[in-house]
Amino acid sequence: MNISTEISDRKMKQRLLKDKIFTNVMIFLAFLSGVPLFLILYQLAIKGYRQLNIGFFFEEAPDTMEAMVAVANNEIIPGGIANGIVGTLIIVGLASLIAIPLGIICGTYLAENAGGKFAGLVRFIVDMLQGVPSIVLGVIGYIWIVKPVTNGFSALAGSVALSIMMLPSIVRSTEETLKMIPGTLKEAALSLGVPYHKVILKVILPTGISGILTGVILGISRIAGETAPLMLTALGSTVVNTNITEPSSAVPLLVWEFYNDPNLVNMIWSASLFLLLLILGLNLSAKAIAKKWKVQY
Amino acid sequence: MNSEKIFKYLLVGSGILMVLIALGIVATLFVGSIPSFKEFGFGFLFSTEWDPTEGRETYGALPFIIGTLLTSILALIITFPFAFSISLFLGEYFKNGALPSFLRSVVDLLAGIPSVVYGLWGFYALKPLVAELGLNAQGFGIFTSSVILAIMIIPYASSLGAEVISMVPGSLKEAAYSLGATRFEVVKNVIVPNAGSGIFAGYILALGRAIGETMAVTMLIGNSNNMPSGIFDLGNTMASLIANQFGEAEGLKYTSLIEIGLILFVITGIVNYIGKLIMKKLSA
Numbered sequence: 001m002n003i004s005t006e007i008s009d010r011k012m013k014q015r016l017l018k019d020k021i022f023t024n025v026m027i028f029l030a031f032l033s034g035v036p037l038f039l040i041l042y043q044l045a046i047k048g049y050r051q052l053n054i055g056f057f058f059e060e061a062p063d064t065m066e067a068m069v070a071v072a073n074n075e076i077i078p079g080g081i082a083n084g085i086v087g088t089l090i091i092v093g094l095a096s097l098i099a100i101p102l103g104i105i106c107g108t109y110l111a112e113n114a115g116g117k118f119a120g121l122v123r124f125i126v127d128m129l130q131g132v133p134s135i136v137l138g139v140i141g142y143i144w145i146v147k148p149v150t151n152g153f154s155a156l157a158g159s160v161a162l163s164i165m166m167l168p169s170i171v172r173s174t175e176e177t178l179k180m181i182p183g184t185l186k187e188a189a190l191s192l193g194v195p196y197h198k199v200i201l202k203v204i205l206p207t208g209i210s211g212i213l214t215g216v217i218l219g220i221s222r223i224a225g226e227t228a229p230l231m232l233t234a235l236g237s238t239v240v241n242t243n244i245t246e247p248s249s250a251v252p253l254l255v256w257e258f259y260n261d262p263n264l265v266n267m268i269w270s271a272s273l274f275l276l277l278l279i280l281g282l283n284l285s286a287k288a289i290a291k292k293w294k295v296q297y
Numbered sequence: 298m299n300s301e302k303i304f305k306y307l308l309v310g311s312g313i314l315m316v317l318i319a320l321g322i323v324a325t326l327f328v329g330s331i332p333s334f335k336e337f338g339f340g341f342l343f344s345t346e347w348d349p350t351e352g353r354e355t356y357g358a359l360p361f362i363i364g365t366l367l368t369s370i371l372a373l374i375i376t377f378p379f380a381f382s383i384s385l386f387l388g389e390y391f392k393n394g395a396l397p398s399f400l401r402s403v404v405d406l407l408a409g410i411p412s413v414v415y416g417l418w419g420f421y422a423l424k425p426l427v428a429e430l431g432l433n434a435q436g437f438g439i440f441t442s443s444v445i446l447a448i449m450i451i452p453y454a455s456s457l458g459a460e461v462i463s464m465v466p467g468s469l470k471e472a473a474y475s476l477g478a479t480r481f482e483v484v485k486n487v488i489v490p491n492a493g494s495g496i497f498a499g500y501i502l503a504l505g506r507a508i509g510e511t512m513a514v515t516m517l518i519g520n521s522n523n524m525p526s527g528i529f530d531l532g533n534t535m536a537s538l539i540a541n542q543f544g545e546a547e548g549l550k551y552t553s554l555i556e557i558g559l560i561l562f563v564i565t566g567i568v569n570y571i572g573k574l575i576m577k578k579l580s581a
Contacts, residue, residue: 133509
């Protein structure tokens with residue numbers, strides 16, 4: 001074997017080795033990125049399961065004295081997160097009530113006027129709204145609702161802030177879904193003499209319901225875990241409160257409160273576990289819906 | 298007026314309402330920051346002083362602007378090798394099958410974890426680790442927040458990259474293979490040059506996310522109002538400052554915080570706009 005082939009042989013080996021190293025490092029790094037998810041789930045489950053009992057869902061958050069006594073006696077902290085669960089249901093429910101109809105109508109408008117100039121502007125604005133930091137929306141909720149409308153922190157202010165936050169995902173998913181529905185479907189209905197609004201409401205929207213639903217659920221899961229805007233709007237409350245003009249608690253707010261109170265540290269994990277499972281459940285169901293009832297033509 | 302017309306007005310009306318909401322947000326932030334702007338002018342952007350002591354109140358945004366940019370850019374640097382690996386894994390090496398679909402779900406779920414839970418995990422798991430490594434006395438600081446932010450933005454940084462990488466034309470890759478290129482060389486010389494701007498756009502959008510993150514950062518950055526001296530120092534970001542101080546703020550402090558919110562809004566707006574612009578160029 002002469003020298004030149006030996007050199008090229010060595011070079012080839014080097015190239016192949018480089019390729020192999022790169023592939024393995026890539027696979028390693030890709031899977032390493034998923035590790036935090038399992039570490040977080042594991043830590044929450046290990047530390048949180050003790051507190052999960054029936055009372056956890058139906059009792060209000062304990063005050064710091066009760067918790068201190070329980071911890072001193074090595075007992076489970078009494079009480080639960082009922083005020084947070086009710087608060088989250090009300091705040092997120094009200095936000096959905098505002099955002100879902102508006103989002104679907106706006107998404108329909110964008111899909112129906114795909115090339116329009118004004119529609120282009122609206123699309124741009126929806127994109128920009130998607131990027132607004134949640135804390136800024138908290139400031140907006142404070143200035144728009146807390147100060148002038150409810151004269152104090154309120155669940156309503158939290159809902160308004162969160163509704164702006166979930167709007168873009170509903171608008172975009174509605175638009176994307178409706179765009180995939182073939183024009184022939186609409187034309188067929190129109191040619192039968194069905195008025196335009198009925199074509200949209202009875203043919204187009206029902207056909208795209210799965211995509212819209214996916215967007216709605218993703219929007220809900222996006223806001224259900226939000227803490228920052230609620231600190232500036234709903235504030236928090238130690239009791240179950242169903243009046244939307246009064247301060248209200250929410251599960252993520254409770255996690256924050258428990259974090260700040262050394263006596264309630266044991267409650268953090270169960271409250272976080274509950275919140276995390278709720279949101280991951282929403283995410284997974286959105287995925288399942290998207291997969292099962294995909295709009296196909 | 299018949300229902301046909303009402304319906305059409307409703308559609309256009311929803312669009313107008315969107316515009317009004319956006320204008321309302323901008324106007325509200327502007328009007329809210331006027332008193333602070335009158336007091337400090339453009340010096341607000343460059344002053345490093347944040348002193349709420351009564352009598353000699355003075356507020357400046359620079360430590361928080363620097364803190365925000367430092368944490369989010371550092372997070373982007375840390376997230377890069379991981380996000381790029383995921384993009385390649387899902388977009389090129391393993392497109393179909395159980396393993397990639399598992400990885401895809403895991404990455405999606407990472408995006409679903411609430412910020413406050415990331416903060417908790419960072420506080421109880423990551424912070425002690427940083428302290429033990431001796432990077433910083435207590436484990437708080439810019440570096441710790443950046444690591445958590447890096448994990449949080451992996452889904453955003455990787456998903457667009459995977460999409461554009463999978464769209465690189467097969468003929469280009471095959472041409473390179475037929476010349477004897479290894480897979481690594483195809484990635485380096487064909488895929489990255491072709492999909493580069495799309496991958497980059499994904500990182501820009503992820504940067505926008507990192508800039509606006511609040512809770513996880515608040516719990517880890519140390520919340521110091523001074524100029525950070527390095528990446529292991531304590532600091533504060535704009536979002537975290539608002540979250541910490543807005544509740545009890547009044548007068549000059551209140552309007553200064555709104556102005557911080559306006560700056561934050563403008564910076565995320567610019568970053569997101571650049572990201573969208575690159576994406577638009579791609580699809581055109």
